[in-house]
Amino acid sequence: MEMWFTEKQTENVGITCKTEKTLYMETTQYQEIALIQTLQFGRMLVLDGTVQTTENDEFIYHEMITHVPLFTHPFPKNILVVGGGDGGAVREIVKHPSVQKVTLVEIDGKVIEVSKNFLPTISCALENPKVEVLVEDGIQYVKKHKNKFDVILIDSTDPIGAAVGLFSKEFYKAIYESLKEDGLFVAQTESPFFNKELISKVYQDIKIIFPITKLYLCAIPTYPSGFWSFTMGSKKYDPLKIDENKIINIDTKYYTREIHKSAFSLPKFVKDLLK
Amino acid sequence: MEMWFTEKQTENVGITCKTEKTLYMETTQYQEIALIQTLQFGRMLVLDGTVQTTENDEFIYHEMITHVPLFTHPFPKNILVVGGGDGGAVREIVKHPSVQKVTLVEIDGKVIEVSKNFLPTISCALENPKVEVLVEDGIQYVKKHKNKFDVILIDSTDPIGAAVGLFSKEFYKAIYESLKEDGLFVAQTESPFFNKELISKVYQDIKIIFPITKLYLCAIPTYPSGFWSFTMGSKKYDPLKIDENKIINIDTKYYTREIHKSAFSLPKFVKDLLK
Known part of the structure; x- marks a missing residue:
C-alpha cells in the first residue's frame, strides 16, 4: 500500500x-x-x-533567514527569534562568533518537544548555553522588551490562526521599538507567486516604519511555488552595503558571499509588487 | 466532482x-x-x-533560456532552437532587433499544432517572417549544418525517450561545429535538487568542448523542485563580462539586467556539483 x-x-x-x-x-x-x-x-x-x-531542504530557509541579517549587522550580539520552534534558525545563529545570547520565543511548546525528539539535526542547538527558550506569545514578548535586540527574526508559519498578528503593521512597530538604535529584523514573507498581495502590503507597512526596507528571495522545493521571500527592515545597516570581508567562512550549504547580494536581485514581476 | x-x-x-x-x-x-x-x-x-x-509561469523559463544567451552575444543574427515546439523561446528571440533568422527544429509536429491551437500567447511568433519552422530530428539537423549559428538553444524535454540524445557529449560536439567561431549555446539542464548527477555530467561534458562553460538558475513553480538550471557553452563571449549597456529595454516579466548576472550566483551545494 x-x-x-x-x-x-x-x-x-x-x-x-x-x-x-x-x-x-x-x-x-x-x-x-x-x-x-x-x-x-x-x-x-x-x-x-x-x-x-x-530534513533535506531545511538548510535553505534556515540559512537565508539567518545569515543575510546577521551578516548585515556588523556585530550582532543579542538575537531574538519569534516562532522557529524547530530550532533551525537558532542552529545557524550560534555559528556567528559575535552572538552572545539567542532568545527563542515559540508559542507552542509541543513544536519544540517534537523537534527535539524527531529532528535532531535541526533542533541540535536548542540546548546551547547561549540559547534561552521561552514558550510564550511572541507578540506580547516583543511588546514588553524595548531597545534590547540587535537582530530579530520572525520565523513564523503562514498568516493564518495564531500567526496572523505576526504580519501586522502594529507588530512591526513593536519590533522597531524592541530593536536597539542600529537594529534590524527579517520576516519570512511567503511566495511571490501565490501571496502577491501579502508581500505588497507587508513591504509597504515595513517601509513606513523602517528607513531601510529590502526584500530578498531564495528557492525552497517544499514551500508553495518553490520560491520564497523574506523582508528586512533596518534602522541603519543596508544589506547591500556591507563589508564583504566581514562575511567569514561559516559552514553553509546554500548561503555564500555572492548569494548574499544576488538574493536581492529581484525578477521584474517581484520588483513591480513593491512599487 | x-x-x-x-x-x-x-x-x-x-x-x-x-x-x-x-x-x-x-x-x-x-x-x-x-x-x-x-x-x-x-x-x-x-x-x-x-x-x-x-500560461501563467512560462515567461520565466522562456525569458531565461533566451535573453541570457542572446544578451551574452553582442550581435546575434542567426538563431537555432532545438525542441521548443510551443514557440515560447521563439517569441522571446524575435524581441531582439539584431536577430535576422530563427530556425526552430521540433521533432513532433503535433506539439507545434497543439500550441498554435491552444496556447496563442506562447506560440504567437511562430508565424513571424523571420522564423522558419522545421519538423525533423534536431540532432540530425545540427550534424548537417556547420559553422552557421550565432546562438543555439536546446529547449528540450526531460532526458527520456526522444530527448536522451540531446544530453549527450556527442551532441555537444556537433553543436560546437554548428556554431560560428564566436557562437554560444544554452541547454535546459533540469533541477539542481532532483537531477544532481545529470547536472554534474553535462557540465563536465560541455566544459571539455567549450572554453567558457557556465551554469545559471531560476525559479519555476511548475517544474520539479521549483528550481531550474541552464548550462551555457560559449566559444568566445563570457556572460558575466558583457557590456551591460547593451542590455536594452525589452518587454520582460522576469529577466532584468541585474538578474542576468545574479542568475550565475550559485548556492554552495550547486557550486559543489560543478567541481
Whole structure:
C-alpha cells in the first residue's frame, strides 16, 4: 500500500509526497502537529497540514533567514527569534562568533518537544548555553522588551490562526521599538507567486516604519511555488552595503558571499509588487 | 466532482493541479500530448505526463533560456532552437532587433499544432517572417549544418525517450561545429535538487568542448523542485563580462539586467556539483 501526504498550497495546487510512516501526530491548543517520514525529503514537520520544514531542504530557509541579517549587522550580539520552534534558525545563529545570547520565543511548546525528539539535526542547538527558550506569545514578548535586540527574526508559519498578528503593521512597530538604535529584523514573507498581495502590503507597512526596507528571495522545493521571500527592515545597516570581508567562512550549504547580494536581485514581476 | 492532474516529478514527490477540463489529448509516434485547463496556472501543456509549460509561469523559463544567451552575444543574427515546439523561446528571440533568422527544429509536429491551437500567447511568433519552422530530428539537423549559428538553444524535454540524445557529449560536439567561431549555446539542464548527477555530467561534458562553460538558475513553480538550471557553452563571449549597456529595454516579466548576472550566483551545494 502506498501512502501519500498532500498539502494543498492554494485551493488549486498541491505538493504530494510519498510517506513511509507517520511518526507523531497530536492536536495542541494552537494547531495539529504531524511528523512524517517521507522518501524524498526525509522527516517532515507539518502544522495544520502545511509543510514547515524537512530534513533535506531545511538548510535553505534556515540559512537565508539567518545569515543575510546577521551578516548585515556588523556585530550582532543579542538575537531574538519569534516562532522557529524547530530550532533551525537558532542552529545557524550560534555559528556567528559575535552572538552572545539567542532568545527563542515559540508559542507552542509541543513544536519544540517534537523537534527535539524527531529532528535532531535541526533542533541540535536548542540546548546551547547561549540559547534561552521561552514558550510564550511572541507578540506580547516583543511588546514588553524595548531597545534590547540587535537582530530579530520572525520565523513564523503562514498568516493564518495564531500567526496572523505576526504580519501586522502594529507588530512591526513593536519590533522597531524592541530593536536597539542600529537594529534590524527579517520576516519570512511567503511566495511571490501565490501571496502577491501579502508581500505588497507587508513591504509597504515595513517601509513606513523602517528607513531601510529590502526584500530578498531564495528557492525552497517544499514551500508553495518553490520560491520564497523574506523582508528586512533596518534602522541603519543596508544589506547591500556591507563589508564583504566581514562575511567569514561559516559552514553553509546554500548561503555564500555572492548569494548574499544576488538574493536581492529581484525578477521584474517581484520588483513591480513593491512599487 | 473535482479533477486533479498529478505529475510524479520523481518516484516520491509530485505536483497536483486542479483542472477544469482536458482540452486535447493524443498519442503521437513520440509521446502522449495533453492540453489541460488548470485553475492555478491556466492552460498547461503536458507531454508523457510531464508539465512542459503553463500560461501563467512560462515567461520565466522562456525569458531565461533566451535573453541570457542572446544578451551574452553582442550581435546575434542567426538563431537555432532545438525542441521548443510551443514557440515560447521563439517569441522571446524575435524581441531582439539584431536577430535576422530563427530556425526552430521540433521533432513532433503535433506539439507545434497543439500550441498554435491552444496556447496563442506562447506560440504567437511562430508565424513571424523571420522564423522558419522545421519538423525533423534536431540532432540530425545540427550534424548537417556547420559553422552557421550565432546562438543555439536546446529547449528540450526531460532526458527520456526522444530527448536522451540531446544530453549527450556527442551532441555537444556537433553543436560546437554548428556554431560560428564566436557562437554560444544554452541547454535546459533540469533541477539542481532532483537531477544532481545529470547536472554534474553535462557540465563536465560541455566544459571539455567549450572554453567558457557556465551554469545559471531560476525559479519555476511548475517544474520539479521549483528550481531550474541552464548550462551555457560559449566559444568566445563570457556572460558575466558583457557590456551591460547593451542590455536594452525589452518587454520582460522576469529577466532584468541585474538578474542576468545574479542568475550565475550559485548556492554552495550547486557550486559543489560543478567541481
